Amino acid sequence: MDTNSYIAFLVVGVILVAIDGQIIYRSGRRYLERSHGDSGAGTSMARLVTVLFHLVVLGLLMLISTVDVGDSQTEGVILRLGIVLLLLAAAHGVTMAILARIKESQVQEQLAEEMAHPQQPLRHEQAPEPSIDTAPTTTTNPPPPYLSP
Numbered sequence: 602m603d604t605n606s607y608i609a610f611l612v613v614g615v616i617l618v619a620i621d622g623q624i625i626y627r628s629g630r631r632y633l634e635r636s637h638g639d640s641g642a643g644t645s646m647a648r649l650v651t652v653l654f655h656l657v658v659l660g661l662l663m664l665i666s667t668v669d670v671g672d673s674q675t676e677g678v679i680l681r682l683g684i685v686l687l688l689l690a691a692a693h694g695v696t697m698a699i700l701a702r703i704k705e706s707q708v709q710e711q712l713a714e715e716m717a718h719p720q721q722p723l724r725h726e727q728a729p730e731p732s733i734d735t736a737p738t739t740t741t742n743p744p745p746p747y748l749s750p
Contacts, residue, residue: 626651
């Protein structure tokens, strides 16, 4: 593979990894924040998982760039990009599984905390709506005789 093909492969590969990493970070952050309610914890965990994703996939990208495939330069770049896309999809799936496991752990922690302190109201609980109409009503009927002065 000549220098131009090599550089083109690396640039396209890094761009793909960066885009997918940003999707994972932004979606993962919102996903984890909803489960725990603490935006700081959700952001931190999403950032850690995203850094792990970037390191693994960029390392695979570098390893794939050294493998000689295809008969021509163009075919070699296309084959390498295909391999990168497949590995990127696999890494994305593994990362989603990691985020799901983190969320499940957070939910279990929250449930254990709520069970340990039952007097505290649940985080997602809203005040119940009244079952009867609490609006004041005007009546034209006189009060019953036992209430009159």
